[in-house]
Amino acid sequence: MSKIGLISDVHSNWDALSVALDKLKSEENVDELFLSGDLIGYGPDPNKCVDAIREASAVAVKGNHDAGLVGDLEIGFFNQWGIDAINWTRDNIADPNFNFIADMPETRFFSDKRISLLHGSSVAPLTKYILRKVDAYNSYQAREEDFFLQVYGHTHLPALYEIEDDDVNEHRMFSPEEFEFNRDNHYLVNPGSVGQPRDGNWKTSFAVLELDDNETPRKVKFFREEYPAEKVRQKIIDEGLPKELGDRLLEGR
Numbered sequence: 001m002s003k004i005g006l007i008s009d010v011h012s013n014w015d016a017l018s019v020a021l022d023k024l025k026s027e028e029n030v031d032e033l034f035l036s037g038d039l040i041g042y043g044p045d046p047n048k049c050v051d052a053i054r055e056a057s058a059v060a061v062k063g064n065h066d067a068g069l070v071g072d073l074e075i076g077f078f079n080q081w082g083i084d085a086i087n088w089t090r091d092n093i094a095d096p097n098f099n100f101i102a103d104m105p106e107t108r109f110f111s112d113k114r115i116s117l118l119h120g121s122s123v124a125p126l127t128k129y130i131l132r133k134v135d136a137y138n139s140y141q142a143r144e145e146d147f148f149l150q151v152y153g154h155t156h157l158p159a160l161y162e163i164e165d166d167d168v169n170e171h172r173m174f175s176p177e178e179f180e181f182n183r184d185n186h187y188l189v190n191p192g193s194v195g196q197p198r199d200g201n202w203k204t205s206f207a208v209l210e211l212d213d214n215e216t217p218r219k220v221k222f223f224r225e226e227y228p229a230e231k232v233r234q235k236i237i238d239e240g241l242p243k244e245l246g247d248r249l250l251e252g253r
């Protein structure tokens with residue numbers, strides 16, 4: 001049996017990431033960390049966040065903000081807050097951390113290709129959102145490899161979709177609940193956003209995936225933890241980033 005910590009959409013929020021990592025490493029004793037994109041953007045601490053992900057040897061893929069930073073995605077894709085934050089990040093990120101982000105692939109596969117890791121959807125790994133059952137179904141249909149489980153992010157909403165023959169079930173049972181996978185079906189899991197949750201709950205969001213001895217995913221458990229969001233809001237303002245990016249952290253929107 002092994003355990004993988006699932007994190008996504010950190011968005012340079014070090015105070016949230018440190019709480020999540022502490023829980024995953026010290027209490028959950030995860031063996032590995034998967035990051036499904038958007039390590040930077042919006043928040044005030046890109047270097048601390050990239051340093052921590054590098055030190056943890058996390059397995060990471062690019063999100064749209066990571067791609068925007070390094071020039072893989074046109075800046076016109078983003079709204080003004082996103083553009084301001086990407087430009088600020090480019091001025092403030094250390095070269096080795098920029099290079100680490102530039103080197104992150106868009107899609108990765110594990111456990112004999114039974115697990116797929118990407119930011120958006122198989123339809124378009126950097127940009128397409130999985131917001132509804134039909135999006136989950138399309139991502140499964142567009143898959144490159146016949147995955148059992150796809151781990152994704154991008155929406156900043158924790159989610160669990162189950163593909164059962166041609167039907168899609170959406171499971172809503174988050175934090176601190178766990179879900180056991182059925183071997184006959186296929187799944188898409190979003191651990192939610194570490195650094196900018198948007199489901200109306202301001203607490204940092206992440207998950208733990210348990211694999212059996214054959215490296216087959218067995219179950220997933222979702223977590224929400226408090227972190228000093230007001231402190232991060234103040235840092236955002238002090239750095240001259242758009243104030244709204246701080247305000248939204250307090251509401252989880």
Ligand SMILES: [Fe+2]
Pocket residue numbers: 009038063065154155156
């Ligand atoms: Fe994001």
